[in-house]
Amino acid sequence: MELNENKCNDNEYHNRSLAAQKSTMISVAVNILLSCVQILLGIFSGSQGLIADGIHSFSDLVSDFVVLIANKKSRKPSDEDHHYGHGRYENGASLIIGAILFLVGSIMIWSASGKLWHPEAISEVHIVALWVALFALVTKELLFRYMLAVATRIQSSLLIANAWHARSDAASSVVVSVGIVGNLLGFPWLDPVAAIVVGVLIARMGYTFAANALHDLMDRSVSTEMETAIKAIILAVPDVLGVHDLKTRKTGDLILVDVHIEVDGELSVSEGHDIARAVRQAVLENKNVLDVMIHTDPYQCEELPVC
Helix, strand or coil, rough: HHHHHHHHHHHHHHHHHHHHHHHHHHHHHHHHHHHHHHHHHHHHHHHHHHHHHHHHHHHHHHHHHHHHHHHHCCCCCCCCCCCCCCCHHHHHHHHHHHHHHHHHHHHHHHHHHHHHHHHHHHHCCHHHHHHHHHHHHHHHHHHHHHHHHHHHHHHCCCHHHHHHHHHHHHHHHHHHHHHHHHHHHCCHHHHHHHHHHHHHHHHHHHHHHHHHHHHHCCCCCCCCHHHHHHHHHHHHHCCCCEEEEEEEEEEECEEEEEEEECCCCCCCHHHHHHHHHHHHHHHHHHCCHHHHHEEEECCCCCCCCCC
8 A cells, every 4th residue: 555655656756857857948948049149139239138138048047957957856765864855955956046046136236237327338229129128028928837837737846936037037028128118219228227127126036035945944834724734634534632743844845744643542552553654644645745753642631520
């Protein structure tokens, strides 16, 4: 029974990894194309905003490779040094992606601010920059929708972070397009302003991803709603009379559960063990739970002198 359950879990995890790898490879191909086109034509057209957008696309490419490496590493089974597997490679990768985003955004803000301090250095933008920005906008939005659909289906926080990275690219392309239009209409300062806005968006998103990943690496518990659901599953198991000291922590997108269950103190050790096994099996049926550690306690009736 347990062997078949493990095989099903392995197959499911394998399918999740293949889906993640496929969506990431598509993102790699798209971002290689976009970053090359945006940076080269940004230089040709004189648009700093378009160059900044191209650098953002290149940062997407870097994060895609981080995702691919983390996806491969996290698939490794448990070993002597990692008894709970390697799922936290995904948390570490999310932290790296966040740091990359924050660094890229900060550099873009610094560079564009320099142009505002020296407006004479702002060049007139060619119309081709606008068409490239609009093309990039449509492409990035389609890529975001595809990646988010895959990430939601396989419930991967790492892929969700990478998908929203792509959406930040789409949002930045909107800002860049506005800046280019402003430059073409005789307001050259709008182009570096657009680059600054893009930089702020990227840095803010990077900080959010890095902070969330750091909390998960520090054993942040799951949501109150999830803990309540797990507790309800445990209490629904026959002969479980109470639950206390329920603790949870995340490893990648999976959950580790520690819990004390209360059973009739007159039961034998073997009977208590069977109840604990039933609780473990019931909780593991939740696809997001990796392992359950159960301690069995005798039930204490505190309200009445006779239970």
